[in-house]
Amino acid sequence: MVERRPVKPADLMGRAAAAGQEARVVAARRRVANIRLTDEERRVGIDELSEQFALGRLDEDELHRRVDLVQEAVTHAHLQQAFVGLPTPSLYQPVRRPTGRWRWAAFVGAVWVAAPFFLLGLLFLVFGREVAAAIFGIPPLLWTALAFRWARQGANR
Template identity: 75%
Template sequence: MVERRPAKPSVGDLIGLASAAGQEARVVAARRRVANIRLTDEERRICTDDLAEAFAVGRLDEDELHRRVDRLNEAVTHGELQPIFAGLPAPSLYQLEPRKTGRWRWAAFVGAVWLALPFFLLGLVFLVFGRELAAAIFGLPAILWTLVAYRWAKGTTRRSRRT
């Protein structure tokens, strides 16, 4: 019989686990910061929607849903939500939503293009005069630099919190 070893996690898997742990830590920190703050009607509505969604996907039965909604309606502070959502995903109240990138990233992208432009043009000149190797040495890094800068400028970060 062949002995199976557990596969080593790849670098991508480790990065994914680290980012998930970081996201979870931010959610826990957000919960701690507001633990003593009173709930608003809108926050109760959001939590009720989250419980209804858990019921809809089969995480809760009907009796459990009613018990948790009753406890939610009696809850006064955010700290009292922890036992209500025990065994369920964190309420969307604490989830971070993506924030649009600032204009400064696009300004930095324009600067990166201006830096790459002379090298790209020099590569074109070498290409026209039959120096393919020199054209590749100058032109390809300039194109890659521009593509990397574009992806960076286009990317979004997750920092803001839904209220």
């Protein structure tokens, strides 16, 4: 009898992310399948095949056969035939867009929203209302800290 291990949510999320990435790559291949190749794209394809040869995934005869396929390829669909059984060439990997400054702009907006509440908490603290000061002062501090962490996380990607 096969023993079943419990599935962890993190494993499921990782599989979903990998499936989503693969779906984007397949969609990119379909979009450009009928578009003619440029000389630069052929050069990138040959470089990718050379890298696979250096890693030991191809022998010399297979490398030459696949390079000939790349040289004779007219469209991206023909180019894909040269990479059957190999990792996806970088031509079809989605381009990662850099996060803009909009996250920091959102952080500044969060600070502006939190500032009046924080100042009201300070005012309550000055006049001896510690409970009201905590109610009005602590949530804006947490809000600002979370917004800062979120903005910094986007800059690190």
